[in-house]
Amino acid sequence: MELPSDLDxxxxxxxxxxxxxxxxTVNQQTELLKYRxxxxxxxxxxxxxxxxxxxxxxxxxxxxxxxxxxxxxxxADIEAIQIELEALRSAPExxxxxxxxxxxxxxxxxxAAD
Numbered sequence: 192m193e194l195p196s197d198l199d200x201x202x203x204x205x206x207x208x209x210x211x212x213x214x215x216t217v218n219q220q221t222e223l224l225k226y227r228x229x230x231x232x233x234x235x236x237x238x239x240x241x242x243x244x245x246x247x248x249x250x251x252x253x254x255x256x257x258x259x260x261x262x263x264x265x266x267a268d269i270e271a272i273q274i275e276l277e278a279l280r281s282a283p284e285x286x287x288x289x290x291x292x293x294x295x296x297x298x299x300x301x302x303a304a305d
Contacts (some may be wrong), residue, residue: 231279238272241265 194209195201201209245265253261 227279227282231276234272234276234279238269238276241269241272245269
């Protein structure tokens with residue numbers, strides 16, 4: 192959204208439209224931030240759980256092959272979660288949606304429940 196260079200030149204109707212547009216943009220950004228923070232929290236929790244499993248399995252009586260497969264699986268999961276967390280934390284802002292387009296925030300398919 193491009194702001195006019197001189198707001199004093201706008202008539203009241205244009206100011207109302209500008210205000211409504213800015214409010215919509217703020218609301219979209221707020222929802223986007225909520226989604227990203229929730230996703231980061233979910234991934235952080237999952238990562239912590241996987242780390243606990245990795246260190247807890249040492250006390251279990253499993254053979255070397257099973258232990259190796261479990262280690263590989265947990266390490267791969269932790270690495271994938273770390274990459275996704277870094278991508279979410281450094282993700283650029285999404286392009287602005289057209290006015291009235293409520294699907295921009297949910298474009299990623301929403302939050303999946305595991």
